[in-house]
Amino acid sequence: MTGRIQVMIVDDSASARAALKRLLAADDDIEVFATAGDPFEAAEAMRSQLPDVLILDLALPRMDGLTFLRRIMAQHPMPVVVCSGFTASGSANAMRALESGAAEVIAKPQLATKEDWAEAEVRLCDAVRAAASTGGRRRAQRPAPRAMSPGPKLTADVILPPRPPNPDVGPPGGHIIAIGASTGGTEALTKLLTKLPAALPPIVIVQHMPEHFTRTFAQRLDGLCELQVLEAQTGDRPAPGTVLIAPGNHHMLLRRSGPGYKVDIVKGAYVSRHRPSVDVLFRSVAQAAGKKAFGLIMTGMGDDGARGLLEMRQAGAETLVQDEATSVVFGMPKEALAMGGADRARPLGKLPLDIQTWASQLAPRGAISWG
Structure with missing residues (x-):
C-alpha cells in the first residue's frame, strides 16, 4: 500500500483518458492505476482493485455515466469526480450526479495552450485531492494537500488592489451577506438557503463550480427557496430577498453604486487556485460594505476565502x-479560523438561525428595511 491516491479514469475517448492521465502525473501523490472506455470495462477492472477516486465522464457508451454512478453508490460507495462537458442538458445531469453522491464536478479541460495545461493540472489534481479527503476508506493515509501549481499561487491582488479597512464605507441600510463554499457546498448551500426566509438582506455567493453549471444550480435553488436565486450578471443590483451566485469560470465583485450596490463579473486569473474565487468576492465586500456585511465560509478544500474573510472581519463585518x-x-473553514478571519465555527443546522439573528438586529424595533 503506497499511500498514493489511487485513481481510475472512465471516459470513452482514448485521447481524453491520455490527457487526464498526463495532467494527474503532475502530482506525485496521485497514481492512475487503471482507465476504462465504458462502465463495463470499469466494473471489470474494479474486480481487482477499487479506486480511492473515480474520474467519470457522464456521456458514455453501453451505459450512461449517471446510471453507472448510481449503481456504484448503491454497491461500493466511493469518491467520484465527474469530469464532463457542460451544455444545458449536461449541467442538469451533473446536478443529478451530485445529488446521487458525486463529490466533485469539473469541466472537461480545454488544452489548447501551455497556460490551459497548467490551469487544468491544478484544477484536476485539486479536485481529486478534495474528493479523496471525503472518502472514509484509508482516509488516515491520504497525503496532506500541498502546493503543486506551476508558478506562485495568486492572491486577490491580481483582480482587486487591497485597501485599509474602513468599517463605515457601506451605504446607509446597505447590509449584505457574503458566502463562500467548495467541496460539499452544493448540498450545504441547499440546506442553508432553503431554511432562510425571504425577508433578509441581499446574499452574494461564490461556490466553486464549472461554467454553465452555476446557472443550473441557481435555477434549482430558486425552485426550492423562498429567496429568489439567480446566476449573477454584470450590473445586477443585490436586493433584499435575492441571492446572486457567481457564474462559473468568472470572478464576482461587489461595488458601491449610488445608494446601494451592483456586481461586476470579470474573467481574470485564477485566485487561490479558483475562478470564481471567494477571496475576490470577500475583499470586494470588505471594501464596499465594511461593517454592514456578514461573511460565512462553508465546507471546502484549500484556503480560498480565508484571507478575504479576515479582511471582512477587520472592516467590522x-x-x-x-x-x-x-x-x-x-x-476552507479551518484555514479561516487559523488566519483569524473568524473565531466561531457553527454547525450547518445552526447557520440559518445565526444569519436571521444577525439580520434581526439591523433594523430598530424589528422593522425590516434593507436596501
Whole structure:
C-alpha cells in the first residue's frame, strides 16, 4: 500500500483518458492505476482493485455515466469526480450526479495552450485531492494537500488592489451577506438557503463550480427557496430577498453604486487556485460594505476565502465558518479560523438561525428595511 491516491479514469475517448492521465502525473501523490472506455470495462477492472477516486465522464457508451454512478453508490460507495462537458442538458445531469453522491464536478479541460495545461493540472489534481479527503476508506493515509501549481499561487491582488479597512464605507441600510463554499457546498448551500426566509438582506455567493453549471444550480435553488436565486450578471443590483451566485469560470465583485450596490463579473486569473474565487468576492465586500456585511465560509478544500474573510472581519463585518463535524471537507473553514478571519465555527443546522439573528438586529424595533 503506497499511500498514493489511487485513481481510475472512465471516459470513452482514448485521447481524453491520455490527457487526464498526463495532467494527474503532475502530482506525485496521485497514481492512475487503471482507465476504462465504458462502465463495463470499469466494473471489470474494479474486480481487482477499487479506486480511492473515480474520474467519470457522464456521456458514455453501453451505459450512461449517471446510471453507472448510481449503481456504484448503491454497491461500493466511493469518491467520484465527474469530469464532463457542460451544455444545458449536461449541467442538469451533473446536478443529478451530485445529488446521487458525486463529490466533485469539473469541466472537461480545454488544452489548447501551455497556460490551459497548467490551469487544468491544478484544477484536476485539486479536485481529486478534495474528493479523496471525503472518502472514509484509508482516509488516515491520504497525503496532506500541498502546493503543486506551476508558478506562485495568486492572491486577490491580481483582480482587486487591497485597501485599509474602513468599517463605515457601506451605504446607509446597505447590509449584505457574503458566502463562500467548495467541496460539499452544493448540498450545504441547499440546506442553508432553503431554511432562510425571504425577508433578509441581499446574499452574494461564490461556490466553486464549472461554467454553465452555476446557472443550473441557481435555477434549482430558486425552485426550492423562498429567496429568489439567480446566476449573477454584470450590473445586477443585490436586493433584499435575492441571492446572486457567481457564474462559473468568472470572478464576482461587489461595488458601491449610488445608494446601494451592483456586481461586476470579470474573467481574470485564477485566485487561490479558483475562478470564481471567494477571496475576490470577500475583499470586494470588505471594501464596499465594511461593517454592514456578514461573511460565512462553508465546507471546502484549500484556503480560498480565508484571507478575504479576515479582511471582512477587520472592516467590522460579522464572520462565521461552518464547523468540522458538518463539513464534508474542513479545509476552507479551518484555514479561516487559523488566519483569524473568524473565531466561531457553527454547525450547518445552526447557520440559518445565526444569519436571521444577525439580520434581526439591523433594523430598530424589528422593522425590516434593507436596501
